[in-house]
Amino acid sequence: MEVLRSISELDQLRGPLFLAIGVFDGVHLGHQAVISTSTRHAHSADGTPVIVTFDPHPAKVLRPSDAPHLLTATHHKIALIRSLGAGHLLVIKFDKNFAATSPENFAEQLVRNSKPLREICVGHEWSFGKNRAGNLDLLKKLGARFDFDVVGIPPVKTNGAVVSSTAIRQAVEAGNLTKAAEMLGREYTILGTVTGGEKLGKKIGFPTANLSAHSEQFPPNGVYFAEAWLEGVLLHGVVNLGYRPTVSSGEPERILEIHLLDFDRDIYGEDLEIRFVRYLRPEKKFESVDALVRQIDVDVRQARGLCAA
Numbered sequence: 001m002e003v004l005r006s007i008s009e010l011d012q013l014r015g016p017l018f019l020a021i022g023v024f025d026g027v028h029l030g031h032q033a034v035i036s037t038s039t040r041h042a043h044s045a046d047g048t049p050v051i052v053t054f055d056p057h058p059a060k061v062l063r064p065s066d067a068p069h070l071l072t073a074t075h076h077k078i079a080l081i082r083s084l085g086a087g088h089l090l091v092i093k094f095d096k097n098f099a100a101t102s103p104e105n106f107a108e109q110l111v112r113n114s115k116p117l118r119e120i121c122v123g124h125e126w127s128f129g130k131n132r133a134g135n136l137d138l139l140k141k142l143g144a145r146f147d148f149d150v151v152g153i154p155p156v157k158t159n160g161a162v163v164s165s166t167a168i169r170q171a172v173e174a175g176n177l178t179k180a181a182e183m184l185g186r187e188y189t190i191l192g193t194v195t196g197g198e199k200l201g202k203k204i205g206f207p208t209a210n211l212s213a214h215s216e217q218f219p220p221n222g223v224y225f226a227e228a229w230l231e232g233v234l235l236h237g238v239v240n241l242g243y244r245p246t247v248s249s250g251e252p253e254r255i256l257e258i259h260l261l262d263f264d265r266d267i268y269g270e271d272l273e274i275r276f277v278r279y280l281r282p283e284k285k286f287e288s289v290d291a292l293v294r295q296i297d298v299d300v301r302q303a304r305g306l307c308a309a
Helices: 007-012 029-044 058-062 074-083 103-112 136-146 165-173 177-184 289-308
Strands: 002-004 017-021 048-055 088-093 117-123 149-153 189-195 209-212 222-230 233-242 255-260 271-281
Touching: 002 007, 007 088, 007 103, 017 029, 029 048, 029 117, 029 149, 048 074, 074 088, 074 189, 103 117, 103 136, 117 136, 136 149, 165 177, 209 271, 222 255, 222 289, 233 271, 233 289, 255 271, 271 289
Parallel strands: 002 088, 017 048, 017 117, 048 088, 117 149
Antiparallel strands: 189 209, 189 271, 209 255, 222 233, 222 271, 233 255
């Protein structure tokens, strides 16, 4: 998949261009409907489909103190879009300067750099441009002015509920990973980078990989049996998500760490994708480190049993 980083790079692609535009946080079933529809239309017209998204999430720039947690950081989102078979992805840098772009100017830039622009496909509630002044109705008027078609994808529902990034975030936060998976069309995972820690796990016989996530939405604190993918290889482990009350000192910090079963390799700096398979128990403060070690041993044996099941 070719990743473009500026609208001007669209002029390198063979027209006509069919653009699927959205934030696409989570790349859930609704987003997939936008992408697949645009791609299908492009192929039927011998055109080039291009998925267009933004980095960072616009809310991080427009309302940083109130921005939602992410379902997918940008590099995770790119990987998911790549897995859909996309040939071209345009990632537009979303900063204050871009946020000040009017809806009309944004459309003009897309038209000017496409040879030609045939269609834009978006979700039914998509908004764009300065102060989010643009919507589907305005986009259709701009399409009539600049001679491109506009497709608005109606809501996608699962079990009667509209699929949305907000609904998925709420499900993950509540620990309802089944509902989240239904709306995503896949299991919910977090892609994080392994960072150096205090090596407390190694000192007590259970080394862990600390993950630096990228503002993703976490499920409730606790201990989980988990699957992990490292460079495409499936591993299993025990995740602790929380504040490590037995061994931590100083300012509490929420940490995501995983003890990988039968694994002994330095993976600092590498990306690890985590799926929370089963909740094992809540996080708690033990009366001693020895008591914590005994409980971790129980957790690991339970995880091994789940691996074999």
